[in-house]
Amino acid sequence: MFNHMVEHHLDRVFHALSDPTRRTILDRLAEGEATVGQISRPFPISFAAVSKHLGVLERAGLVTREARGRERVCRLNPAALGDARAWLGFHQRFWSERLDALDAMVGQKSGKPD
Amino acid sequence: MFNHMVEHHLDRVFHALSDPTRRTILDRLAEGEATVGQISRPFPISFAAVSKHLGVLERAGLVTREARGRERVCRLNPAALGDARAWLGFHQRFWSERLDALDAMVGQKSGKPD
């Protein structure tokens, strides 16, 4: 059902998401577009390393880089998360009987059972 | 907000999810518990390789292995998916304005524009 060509794309998306630096980059990008320099500044690693992380995110389709002068503006591309969401959603359906307990753990915002 | 101790666990979950063999294992386990041998049979790789994949899934908390005689019964543990779902959900909120277009792409169940 999900085993078409999406597969290898899903590989890249989940792999991109598996690194904490890259997730932090996405967190930052969620607040608005930023240049590579702006993104890399708070990280304790080299500029080039961040540029490579951006490459991974871009190849996964999660981020776009647009040249603007000598800078490169990075933006989120949430469409790529769709595959991951769809995969997770697909499994949610299968695992549903145990997802009751799961939702109680994750979304414990109130006593709301549903 | 999500940068506590969950981080390194999220690393493991997303990493576990990033391999197509491991996702197929989860697919199979979604249909019911199975022994390592049963799981490994359809795969073209060695038994030991599948056992290692199971180890990755287990360390990510996605799967449990319970000894039963000389066999080991594997089951899904959907609670671990909760962190991934929560992370994705967190970002969905931020990316919401673009998620309209996303949902139109992913879940095109009808012509419903909103």
Place this chain on the structure above:
DNA sequence: GAAAAATTTAACCAAACGGTTGAAAATCGA
């Protein structure tokens, strides 16, 4: 046009990955 700035690319390195084979460990059945 030359210097400076922003970014990528290249070369390199250690560690991790995904795979192999073969040995070890535990359990079952005769």
Place this chain on the structure above:
DNA sequence: TCGATTTTCAACCGTTTGGTTAAATTTTTC
């Protein structure tokens, strides 16, 4: 107990990963 079965563990191998530094590229600014 002995042999077969199920699984893990250990050692190994080639590739990828995440990092480095240094050079190359592009654009801005003087």
